[in-house]
Amino acid sequence: MAVLPAAADAVTVRPRRTPRTRISLGRSLAWLFMLGSLLVTLFPFYWMLRTALSNTRALASSSESMLPADFTLGAFERVLGLATTAEAIAQGGSGASVNFWLYLKNSLIVATTTTVGQVFFCAMAAYAFARLTWPGRDQLFFAFITALMIPPIFTTLPNFVLIRDLGLLDTYLGIVLPGLLMTPFSVFFLRQFFLGIPREIEEAAMIDGAGRFRVFLTIILPMSAAPVSTLALLTYITSWNDYFWPLLVGKAESVRVLTVALGIFRSQTPQGSPDWAGLMAATLIAALPILVLYAFLGRRIVNSIGFSGIK
Amino acid sequence: MSTTTKSPATRPPAAPPPRRRRSSLASSWSGSDLRPALLFVAPATIGFLVFYVWPAIRGTYYSFTDFKVLSAPNWVGTENYQRLVEDELVWNAFGVTLQYVVINIGAQTVISLGLAVLMHRLTRSMMIRGALLMPYLVANVVVALAWFWMLDYQIGIVNVLLDTVGIDRVAFFGDSAWAIPTIAMINVWRHMGYTALLIFAGLQTIPPHLYEAAALDGSGEVRSFFKITMPLLRPVLAMVLVITVTGSFQIFDTVAVTTAGGPVNATRVVYYYIFELAFSRFEFGYASAISVVLFLVLASVAFAQIKLLRAGESDLS
Known part of the structure; x- marks a missing residue:
C-alpha cells in the first residue's frame, strides 16, 4: 500500500518525463532483435526443405537461389529406397542402398517401447514415493535423485559391457x-504431481474395496493424465533424438535408428561431392515425426x- | 459405503478374507504399506541398481584396471591416472572442451536472456515461443547435418552470402581456429530458445507490480532490467547455468557427425576422445579413468556455481 501514494506522486511531479519516442525506438529495436532471432x-x-527438393547435380550452379534447384522428389525416393541405382546416381546420389523406411520403423519401435515402459514404471515408483508410507522410502528417493547428477558417460561404458555380456x-x-525401467528425472517429475492429488479420493476407493494397484490404475493415472502425457511426450522426443547409446549398441542395419543411420549416411557420402539433397531429405525424415507431434501438441x-524446469 | 456394509452380510462374518482386507486397510492409515510399496518400486529400483548404481561401481573399478573388453580386467592401481596426467591428448581434450563451453555458454546465456526478457515484456505470443523452441526438439545429428550443409565451403548458403557481400569465404569446419567456435554456435542455435523459455519461466515469478511501481517512479526499461530483473532472476539463472554448463561439457553428437575430432585435434573433445579410446582402441580401463575425471570436474564445476551464485537463496522475500 505504501507504494501507491509515492507512485501517484511521481506522476504528478514529473508528467513531462513520459518518454514516448524513446520507448518506441527501444521497442522497435527489441522487435527487430526478436524477428531476427525468429528468422535465424x-x-x-526452410533450407533443409529447399535442398531436399533439389537435384544434387544442380545445387552447385544455383547455390544462391532461394528456391529448389531443378525441383524433384528424387532425393526422397532415393533415401527411402524407391529409386533405382541408375536414377539415384543420375541425381547425384552415391548409389549405395539406403532404406530410411526401415530406420524410421526402428526409431518408432525404440522410442515407443522406451516411452511406454519408462513412463509406466516410473509412475508406479512415483506413486509409492508420493503416497505410501514405508521404511526406507526417503532414503531410496534421495538415492534416485543423486543419480540425476551422474553424467551419462560414466555409466555408458560399463552398461555397454553389460549389454554385450548379455548378448x-x-x-x-x-x-x-x-x-x-526408469530415469531419475521421470520419477522425480511424476512424484511432484502425485503429491498434489487429494488423499480423500483414494481413501474412498479403498473403503470400497479397491486394492492399491486398482487405485493406481483407475484413479491416480487418469487424474494425472496431463503431467503423465507431458512426460511421455518429453521421453518420446529424448528417445527419438538419442544418438550416443544406439550408436554403441545398435549399429547393425536391422536395428539401426534414424540418428545412427544419418551419421552413417553422412560418413558414406563421397568427400568431393556429397549427396546434399539426399542428406537433407534424410534429415527431414528424421525430424518430421517430431515436428508433426510438435505441431499438434506444441502448447x-x-x-x-515452464513448470518442469529441467529436461 | 454400500459395498462395505453389503459384503460382510453376504459372507460368513468369521471368514478370513474380509478380515484380512480390513486389517490391511487399517495398517495403511496407521503406518506401513511396505508390501504394496515394494511391488510398486520394484521395476524402477531394479533399473536403478542395474543401470545406474552397478555401472557406476564397475566404471570406477575399470578405471583401476587394464580392461580391454576382450580380455578380463587386471588390477593396475593408479597407472591409468598417471598416464592421463602425461597424455597430451587428454589435456588437449579438456582444453578444447573448455573453449567450447565458454563460447557456447557465453553466447547462449546472453542471447537467451535477451529473448526471455523480450518475451516477457513484449509479447505473450505462443507462436513465437513455439517457433523459438523448434530447434531444440530436433536431434543433435539433424541440426549438425543441416549446418554442415549450410556452412559448406563451396556451395553452402552462408559462404555464398559472405561471398556476395564481399567477405572472404570461411572454412568453418576445416580451419582449426574456426571449428570449435562453429560447433559452439551451432549448439547455441539449437539451445537458445529452450534456455530462453527456462529463463522466461523464472521471469514470470517476478511480481509485475514491481515493474509498474518502478515505471511510475520514472525508471526506464533498461534500469528496471538491472535493478529488478537481474537481482530477482539470480537463483533461476544460477540453476539454468548449472544445467546448461553440465550439458555443454558433454558435447559429442555434433562433433561425431561433422569433424570427427579434426582438423588434427582441434575438436577432439573429452566425450569424443573417451569414445575413440573405448570403441576404436578398446582401451576401456583408460577410457574409464578419463570419464571418472570428467565426472569429478563436472561435480566441482556444479558445486562451485551453486556456491558462487548462491543458487539456493532468493532475493525475493
Missing part, C-alpha cells in the same frame, strides 16, 4: 533396456518447460 531460427528448416548387442532390447511442450 526458422531459416535452416544383446544389435537387438532392440539392448537399445531400449537402460531407459526402459503442451512449451508449457511443460
Whole structure:
C-alpha cells in the first residue's frame, strides 16, 4: 500500500518525463532483435526443405537461389529406397542402398517401447514415493535423485559391457533396456504431481474395496493424465533424438535408428561431392515425426518447460 | 459405503478374507504399506541398481584396471591416472572442451536472456515461443547435418552470402581456429530458445507490480532490467547455468557427425576422445579413468556455481 501514494506522486511531479519516442525506438529495436532471432531460427528448416527438393547435380550452379534447384522428389525416393541405382546416381546420389523406411520403423519401435515402459514404471515408483508410507522410502528417493547428477558417460561404458555380456548387442532390447525401467528425472517429475492429488479420493476407493494397484490404475493415472502425457511426450522426443547409446549398441542395419543411420549416411557420402539433397531429405525424415507431434501438441511442450524446469 | 456394509452380510462374518482386507486397510492409515510399496518400486529400483548404481561401481573399478573388453580386467592401481596426467591428448581434450563451453555458454546465456526478457515484456505470443523452441526438439545429428550443409565451403548458403557481400569465404569446419567456435554456435542455435523459455519461466515469478511501481517512479526499461530483473532472476539463472554448463561439457553428437575430432585435434573433445579410446582402441580401463575425471570436474564445476551464485537463496522475500 505504501507504494501507491509515492507512485501517484511521481506522476504528478514529473508528467513531462513520459518518454514516448524513446520507448518506441527501444521497442522497435527489441522487435527487430526478436524477428531476427525468429528468422535465424526458422531459416535452416526452410533450407533443409529447399535442398531436399533439389537435384544434387544442380545445387552447385544455383547455390544462391532461394528456391529448389531443378525441383524433384528424387532425393526422397532415393533415401527411402524407391529409386533405382541408375536414377539415384543420375541425381547425384552415391548409389549405395539406403532404406530410411526401415530406420524410421526402428526409431518408432525404440522410442515407443522406451516411452511406454519408462513412463509406466516410473509412475508406479512415483506413486509409492508420493503416497505410501514405508521404511526406507526417503532414503531410496534421495538415492534416485543423486543419480540425476551422474553424467551419462560414466555409466555408458560399463552398461555397454553389460549389454554385450548379455548378448544383446544389435537387438532392440539392448537399445531400449537402460531407459526402459526408469530415469531419475521421470520419477522425480511424476512424484511432484502425485503429491498434489487429494488423499480423500483414494481413501474412498479403498473403503470400497479397491486394492492399491486398482487405485493406481483407475484413479491416480487418469487424474494425472496431463503431467503423465507431458512426460511421455518429453521421453518420446529424448528417445527419438538419442544418438550416443544406439550408436554403441545398435549399429547393425536391422536395428539401426534414424540418428545412427544419418551419421552413417553422412560418413558414406563421397568427400568431393556429397549427396546434399539426399542428406537433407534424410534429415527431414528424421525430424518430421517430431515436428508433426510438435505441431499438434506444441502448447503442451512449451508449457511443460515452464513448470518442469529441467529436461 | 454400500459395498462395505453389503459384503460382510453376504459372507460368513468369521471368514478370513474380509478380515484380512480390513486389517490391511487399517495398517495403511496407521503406518506401513511396505508390501504394496515394494511391488510398486520394484521395476524402477531394479533399473536403478542395474543401470545406474552397478555401472557406476564397475566404471570406477575399470578405471583401476587394464580392461580391454576382450580380455578380463587386471588390477593396475593408479597407472591409468598417471598416464592421463602425461597424455597430451587428454589435456588437449579438456582444453578444447573448455573453449567450447565458454563460447557456447557465453553466447547462449546472453542471447537467451535477451529473448526471455523480450518475451516477457513484449509479447505473450505462443507462436513465437513455439517457433523459438523448434530447434531444440530436433536431434543433435539433424541440426549438425543441416549446418554442415549450410556452412559448406563451396556451395553452402552462408559462404555464398559472405561471398556476395564481399567477405572472404570461411572454412568453418576445416580451419582449426574456426571449428570449435562453429560447433559452439551451432549448439547455441539449437539451445537458445529452450534456455530462453527456462529463463522466461523464472521471469514470470517476478511480481509485475514491481515493474509498474518502478515505471511510475520514472525508471526506464533498461534500469528496471538491472535493478529488478537481474537481482530477482539470480537463483533461476544460477540453476539454468548449472544445467546448461553440465550439458555443454558433454558435447559429442555434433562433433561425431561433422569433424570427427579434426582438423588434427582441434575438436577432439573429452566425450569424443573417451569414445575413440573405448570403441576404436578398446582401451576401456583408460577410457574409464578419463570419464571418472570428467565426472569429478563436472561435480566441482556444479558445486562451485551453486556456491558462487548462491543458487539456493532468493532475493525475493
